[in-house]
Structure formats: structure tokens, C-alpha cells
Amino acid sequence: MPDLVFLRGEVITADEQNRILEAVAVKGNKIVATGTTEEIEPLIGPQTTVIDLNGKSLLPGFIDSHLHLSSYGIDKLGVSCKAPHIQSLHDILQDVREKASELPAGKWVRAWGFNETKITEQRYPTKEELDQISTEHPIIIIRACNHISVVNSKALEILSLHKDTPNPKGGIIERDREGELTGRLLENAHFQIAKGVTYTEEELSHALKLASDDYVAAGITSIHDAGCMDSDSFRLMHQAVRNGLVNVRIYAMACVMDSPELFLESMIGAGMATGVGDERFKIGPAKLFTDGSSSGPTIATRKPYTSDSENCGILYYSQEELNRRLGEAHRIGFQITAHAQGDRAIEMVLDCIEAAQQEHPRPDARPRIEHAGISEPDLLERMKQLGVVPIPNPAFFYEYGEGYVHNYGERVNQMYPMRDFMERGIIAAIGSDSPVTDYRPLFGIQAAVNRTSKQGRKIGVGQTVTVLDAIRAYTWNGAYASFDEHRKGSIEAGKLADLVILDSSILRADPARIADLCVHMTIIDGEIVYQAK
Template sequence: MRYYLEADTIIMNARVFTMDDLQPRAEAIAIKDGNIVYVGSEEEVFSWKGENTQIVDVNGKTVLPGFIESHTHPVEYGLNLLKLDCRPNETPSIGAILKKVKEKADRLPEGEWIRGWGWDDSRMKEKRNPTRWDLDKVAPNHPVILERTCKHMAVCNSKALEISGVSENTSSPDGGHIEREKDTGKLTGLVQEKAQGMIAVPQYKVKDIIKGMKLAQKDFAKWGITTVHEMGTQANYFRAYQEMDMNKDLQVRIRPWFWAIDQNGFQGYFDEVLALGIQSGLGDDMIKVQGMKFMLDGSVGGKTAAVEMPYENEENRGILYDNADHFSPFVKQALEAGLRVAIHGIGERAIEVAITAFERASTSVDIKKMRNRIEHCGLPTHDHLRRMKNLELIAASSIGFVYYLGDSYLKNLGEERVKRVYPHRYFKEYDIVAPGNSDLPVTGGNPWTGIYAAVNRKTISGQVLDKTQNITIHDAIKAYTADAAYSSGEEHLIGVIRPSAKADIIVVSENPYEIDVENLIDINVEYTFLNGKLIYNQ
């Protein structure tokens, strides 16, 4: 007599690393109705086999939980796939960027916007930002805006500035900067931080967002990502996700954080979300509201992160968007309304304001079990780490930056400060949960680059940033699975292979625990399952 239900799928002949401390290893998995129903031995798993059970023999390959990206901008990435690709591997020089812009201008009617993304001055031949004069040469009659890889600045041509009403007489907004030539005062076309919101770029429609997301989620599946935290949710983004879900087109779990305050070209929804009474946890397994997202500073690569000491060889200390006295009431109000809070803070000054806001709120709200977060958390001090642990704050660490942006971090911060950038060893010592992320599309979205960076602390150029903050392979994988699941309160549902968890599972080409750590970055995903359904097969 058989006592088990018939499984839909059995994965066998596997080396399963479950990320479950109660049962770290297994040989086989049984799946029923999108959930894992058995994890254990190959001998026992066949008790779940029925006439219609699909058997997936992975030939001794390594099986892991689906990856969770704790900080991404999926819609922005999807829309970027509809724009000019100006990433360094595509356009290694300003000349190459201009060639792409000219080709686009030649095809578009005059007056239509040309949009691009991904340029990185630190990795281009000229080692400088493009200017409006560069762009004017190839597209004088089209408004052009090209976003830097960090998303904290963009360069526009003269036509875009004219349409937007930005001139030499326009003042920089608080928390933003319109760059001018030092000698002449003329606009260079570069707009930083909040100044980006002054550019009158037309809004994308929901149909455009869906088109881009369908492209983006193909890459997520290829990278083994089954859940993404959307860190800049706009109303039209939320609608697009819902439409895709209703039409059964959504192939990645979405964890939306609503953008709180008007900044950087994004509309804030603080008042609207609170007025509707929305709380963290609203939704289902595919789309589940997380809370409110705030921003306090910029990026290290763009020298706009609010650091304590000036950047190397200059007096600039970055841009701090707000002070604790003005900012703290927003945080307190969101927490009192039952909304978790995530605060972008990279530099020490920004992290200080973020922690202070949480501390002030904690006097009237019990926040320790809410799993509030500091996003990126790039340069925390030991005092910051102690206070974060006291409040049980999560460090949503952009460890992927070490690989892609590490060379600019070393240049801008110097050898000593870079030893505590995205300090995963310190996070572990202070028992602070630190899920990893890429901030896609700021950097590439493949989690293995973040895992490689966490283990090796090595940049894309092969430069070792430090030997202080390295962590083990197991802890690095946990950062993209179990720890990331913990950050949304779903550690029993996703990011783990155990009975009753969702059957979000990946099969990878190599055993990361056995290969040389230098080869971690070369691991490929061969199968990705979401809710027990195969959504990617290499």
C-alpha cells in the first residue's frame, strides 16, 4: 500500500544543497502542485512516483534553491532592453556611443526622444563623461538622454535641455546637481541625482513596460533568479505586474517596494499608499507588497554617495538628500502604518541619517521584528553595525558592485576605505543578515558575479580590493537564497529546499563547493523551475 500522493515531478540523481540547516544535503526532490513535498534519498523519493510523474535525471549535477535578487529594478532593466545599449562592452568609447546615437537618429523622425543607458566613464577609453556637445554633433534635432550605469546621473544633449526648460540660469535642485563648465559656466549636459527629474522625458506606457518585462524575465530565468525585489515601484509598474500575473505571463516572483518621495525622475507614493491603508504582506506568492523605499544619497562611482571624508584628491563629500530631523517623521509614519521601510544609504553620512531615523521611530514602534532594511549599506562604521544589530536591521548589500564597479571604488575611496566596502565579514561578525544584490540594471544581474565578489573581493579587471571582507562560498550562496528570503519574511517559503516550500529550484553546471573559487563566475544555470514548472532549459 502506498501512503503518498503522486508527485508531478521528481528530480533525481542530484547533489542537493538545500540551504536548510536541519537537512543541508539530499539526493532527490519530489514536487506536487508547485510545492516541494519530499526532500531526501533517491530510494525514498520513488514512493512518490505515479503513472504521470515526470522524472528529471540531472546526472549528478548540483541543485540549489532559486536565487532571490534582494534589490533590483526589473522594469528599468526591461525598458533598458528597449533603449540603446551603452554599456562598456558594447560601447567602449564615447565615439562608439555617438555612432549608436547617430544610427538611431537617422532612423527616427526629428523631435522623437533617443534614450540610452549603461555608459561608465571609468571603463571607457576617454575616462570622462560624454557631454551635450558630443551628442549635439550626431543628433542636433532629437532630444537625447543617456543614463550612466549607476542610474544616479545622465547626460542630455542641448535639445533635451531646451525642451525641459533647463538653461544656464537654472539652479540645481536640493539633493541634485546640474553640471557646468568651471571656466565658462556653460551646461555640460550632465544632470545628477534629483536634477534628473528636471528632464522632461515622456513616460512609458503599461504596454511598453510589459514588453520590456517579458524580455527581462527571460534573463532572470537564465540566471536562475526566481524572485526579485522591485525597489522603485511606480503605479504603472504595479499595474503591469498585475496584468502579467492575471494573464499568466509572469515568470518571476515580484516583491514591490513603493517609491516614497518624488526623486530622481520617479514619482513618490507615500501619501497615496498610506491613505489606502496598504500594509506590508499584501498580495500572494507571486506579487507581495514589501513596503516603502526612501533614498538618502547617490553612488560611489559617480562621487555622489554621502561619504564622511572627501573622495580621493578632492574636497567633494557627495550629496546627502536629507537630514535626520526632516527625514525621520516620514520613516516613523510609514512604520506606524504597518509598512516596512528600506532606505538607500551608501556613504557613512547617509547610513547615519537612516539609522537615526529608525532609532527615533523605535521609541514608539516595535520595529525589531519588521525586518527593515538599509539598501546597499556600502560604508557602515562599526558604530553603525552595532546600532543596526540592536534594531535588527537588514543590510541589503550590493556585493555585486565589488565586481563591476570595484575599480572605480578603489580610485574614488582609496585603499583603506575600500577594505570596508560592502563588509560581509563584518556583517557576519555582528550577526546582521545581509542578502546580496546587483541593483540591476546598475550592474549585471547574474548572481554568480556577486557570489564570486563576496568570496574573492576581486573586480572585473582582476584587481583584488581587499583580503578583509571575504566570506565562504556557502555564506555567499546563502546571501542570494536563504538570507534574501529572510529579508522578506519568507524563509520557509522560498530560498530553501524543504517540504512545504515553493518548488523554485535551479540546476547548475558545476558544484560551487568543489571547484576553484576563481571559476565561480563561470558557473551556468542549466535548468530553472518556478512553482515546479520548467521555465528555462539551457
């Protein structure tokens, strides 16, 4: 007899046929039967809990294939530059000042989600403006892309950055005409200061729980964590899963933000490889960064930016170094991936994947490319040939779409090209890149279906997909990207009972209002872990 039965619903299976059924039976942590209400009702026993869906949508638990659990959680402890009342730089600085007044001297004040294009002044804060708030607290304001930050003089002092500090490879410590530090740190310069922005283990553990709770309430049952702040955060993330603080299943990329190549070397040296772990926490791909932020803009492109004829972005590694580092990870059994937004960076990663497979052929290696921003037709063809799984972020169009048009012109028609991926038979799994943008899968599905900016502009509408296709990219495709398609990602007998119930039918909803739907219930391992009040 099943423990749990769902009847009279819109069961979106996301199976190979994309079947829409009515009912599901669960025993323990597994789905044991699917079908019509009439087929499932006879299985009900005296101890079975029955949930009448009454036409609501029941879907596989959402799998976000690229986000940052610890970064999102830590952000919740800081100042949000995306708060509804933020209209100007003055508003942000006022909130930072209030936060500093609540903290003892020497404690970091962190603000996140800053976007100079969304405020009245249309500029970054200056080091001097942050110094006016406090010279006793280190202050950091992180741009929404999470690739650029501005810090005050106290932070520069703590981080041991001064006018003679050289730029790190793949990063810029910005200086004024006199060579003095402005406080702005770009790309690898920003990432390398992460280890200096300290938090207690208690704070980090609390942040991880806050993040997990938010994700579960949005219907997310599995995540592919795309990189912690540092090795301590990685360790605490694993510990939080074991201690039950984190409910979501984690496929953890072998990556930290401050020194990804050194962390990867340590993982290789420890004998780690993709797949080590269990159904709750498992080591994922080896990951490096190749270029910058799509909204920065700092991505590496083959042709100059439309907005700047002398700018083609930032690269982190030479081709030889990228091949060597990821090639070694591939050799010992890691799935390999890299952050690559611009077409030049994507081409480099494809060259790396091709070289790794030629030197050490491995069937079904499923190499990934995180973001795969500007994916031109020649690059798509190579992705198909190499069996690459791209991880696009269609939700970026809502928040950053206007800037994409400004910076990349017609290339927006090839950015995160969901339809092109599908038509070529390339399995693409969607990631939100939270906290870079909204983590809610329903928001991401709406973005993939509409590709509309916050200002209402349609961007690259030739790349829109259907609701069912977007759901599959958030479920089965995500499971495929982590070699888990036989265990989860669709509603089929024998698979894990990771499920989400919406408050109404997603297929009958206005495609432009999908994000207005609410998650009614989230189930992981057959247990209800979230229920709307």
C-alpha cells in the first residue's frame, strides 16, 4: 500500500513522452505508480495519505543547475540593493550606514545586488563615500553579477591592498590617474578578496539554512552548487546537509570563488572525483572561470562590444593553462565545466573539452559549460558533436536584458539560445545563478517562455520555448546534467519522490504571468518539507 497518493491533478511527468497524467502513488521515498485517478485509487490503503489536487499542477521537484547556496545565504544577512525602496545611491548608502550602526567595530558590512544601471545616479559608489559611513568597519558593496565590488579604505587595509599591489591574473584592482586605489575590484581581484570577508561558522551555517529554506519554498529539491566563497564554506555546506540544516540535494561543483585552481588541485590530490557522495550530497564537476560577467560587462567576445569598439572583455587563463588544469581533472574522472559567457570564452572551453577527450577518451563524459552566454551557430555545432551540456540562464533577460542589447547588439539573438539548443538535440539545463538573479524556477520558466526585460522589451524572441519545454529544462535535463536521470527529474515509477505542487494549473496559466503562481507544497524523499500557509 502506498504511503502517499495524489489524485485528480495535472501531473506533468517530464518523462520521455512529456505525458500529462492525473495521479501518482508514493511508497517510502520512491514513486511506485502513475496513471489516471481510476488506476491509482484502488491502491489506497487505510494508512495512505490522500491529497486531492483538484486540478492543480504536480511536477517533478525543480532542479536548479547553477546557483550559489552560500553566497545567497550570506547575502540574506547583509544589505539588499534590490530592496523595493531602493531608487538611488543615497538609499543604498543610508541602508549601509544603518547596518554599520548595528555592528561592532571591525565587523564586515556587506551589501549585495548593486546595479548602477538601476539607480538614479547611474554610477558606482566611491571609496570616499563608503569612508564617510565608517572608517572602523570594512564595507563591501557587491554588484548584482557577483563579479565586481567596491570597498572602503578599512577593507583595503584589512585585505592588504595598496597602490603597489599588482593586478591578479584575470582581474583588475582599479586605480585613478594618480595610481591610487579607487576601491573598485573587478573579476578575479573581486574573487580573491572573498577569503578576507570573514564570517563565523555559526553565521555561515545559519546562512545555508536560510538559503535552503527559501529554495525549498520555491519548489527546488536539488541544486547544482556552482562554487562556494572558500573551502570552509564548502566544508560547512556538506556538514549542513549531514546535520539536516539543508534540505535540498546538492551536486557540488569542485570550485571556490577565491582560488578555484588551487581548490581543484586539492580535490584532485585528495582523490575526489565526480560522483563521490550520496543522493543528498555528491561531488559534481571540476569548474574554473574563463571570463567575466554578462552584465558587467566583462565577458570575452570574438568581436568587440557593440557599446565599446575597443573592448572584448577579460580572460582568466591561456588556452594551454585551461587545457592543462581541466584536462587533468578529466583524466582522473571528473566531469569538467567552466564559466564561459562570451563566444570567445565558449570557444576556448570547447577547445579544452575536445583536447581532453582526444587525449583521454571517455564515453558519456557529459562536459558542461556554465552559462554558455553568446552561443553562435558554429559553437552550437561543436557542443552537439562533443556532447556538451550547456547551463543557460534565461532569467537574466528580465533583469539585465536592456544592457545586453546595449552591449552586444544583434548578438542577443544568440544569447542563452534555448530553442537552438533544443532543435539541435543539445540537452540544456536551466540555472538561476542565484543570487545573481531571482532563484524561483517559476520565474525562470516564465523568462524562458517570454524572454522579456523588466521594461517590457522582447529580446531574441526566436529563442523562446514552450512551457513544457522549459519545465523539462528545469527537471529532467537538470538530472541529466548530473548523471541522475535514472533516479530523478521526472515523475515515473522507481524514481525518487521529489515533487512540487503548485496552487493552480501551470499549463492553463497566462504564459506572461507564470511567476505569479505559487508553490503549494514541496516534497523530498516522500516527505513534505514545505507547505504554504
